Amino acid sequence: MQNLIKYFNSISAEFKKSHYSEESIEKLFDVIYELEEKEKNLEEIYILSKTYQLLRFNRKALEILEPAIKFAEKKEKEKLEKLLINLKKESRSFYNKEPYRDLRESKMKKNFSLILSPQDFNIVKGKDIYxxxxPEHVENIVVLNKYVERRFIExxxxxxxxxxEIKKIISHIEWIANVKKDLMVFYMDAKTDYKLSHINEEWFHNLEVIDLLIEIKDGIIYNxxxxSDHIRQVGFYLETKDNTIVSLEYDPIL
Known part of the structure; x- marks a missing residue:
């Protein structure tokens, strides 16, 4: 445990000294991954809460810190309560600050092929629409090189x-797996409010796909x-027609 405390102090200092470098962010996330998966004592809860705080996940820190205080002895309780007050103060002052993100998974090139046949798709007839x-055995698909769970796809x-139509859907889903170049070129030419004047690989890696709405009309696939644009801190809708990007528009509500 002492090694973990020493390691946390070292990487938190590196995080601040390096002005929040990507490498130091990844190290902090590794602390989170290690501690989230185990049964924690009060010292480990404190370290996890501090790590959440550094990465701007104050709500998560509060969720584990508040219950822990009830079981703390006087000295430990004072330390935890001091952190709790600081977290609540920060939450009021910096509620709109974007949390830091671990981009390692986002940067990995994902090879995706949807090995399905039309018979795999269950079709349901509604009142005015099909x-x-x-299919359930496909847990997620790849969209813009990001994993998206099947439940977020309509x-x-x-x-x-x-x-x-089913074959066209399969082909379209395979196409949207990796359209980074198309998106970045289209973005720079798009006429929309909130748009950044310059984008790069970091911008693309910081995108997060929320959901997809695919509709077929007259044999054409509209998507x-x-x-979520975590750099701009405003979301946008990307629209495609068959396998071509046709529209990009930011929406402050996203």
Whole structure:
């Protein structure tokens, strides 16, 4: 345990001295991953809370710190309560600051192929529309090189899905897995409020896909992708028509 305390003190100092370098952020996330998976004593709860605080996850810190104070002895209780007061003060003052993110997974190139047949898709007829979904054995797909769980993907059609439509859906989903270059080129030419004047690889890695709404009309696949832009701190909708990007518009509500 003493080694963990020493390590935390070292990387928290590195984090501040390096002006929040990517390497120091990754080390702090490693502390989180280690401590989140184990049963923690009060000292470990304190370290985890401090790590959350450095990375701007104050709500998570409060969630584990407040219950722990009830079981603390006087000396430990004073230390935990001091951190609790500081966290609450920060939460009021910096509530709109974006948390730091571990981008290692986002940067990894994801090779994705949807090995499915039209028979894998279950089609449901609603009142005025047909609906299908990604088969249950596919836990997630790749969109813009980011994993997206199947439950965040909706697929509709004004007519029943035939074999051709299902094959087009499969082809489209494979296409949107890796359209980084297309997106970045389209972004720079887009006319929309809130747009950044310059983007780079870091901007792309900091995007987070919220959900997808895929609709088929007259044999054409329309896709609206809701995306969080963690650099700009405003989300945007990306729209495609078949396998072409046609629109990008920021929405302050996202």
């Amino acid at each position: 609906r299908t979904e990604i 697929i509709y059609s004004e007519n029943s899905f035939g074999e051709l 609206q992708i809701a995306i």
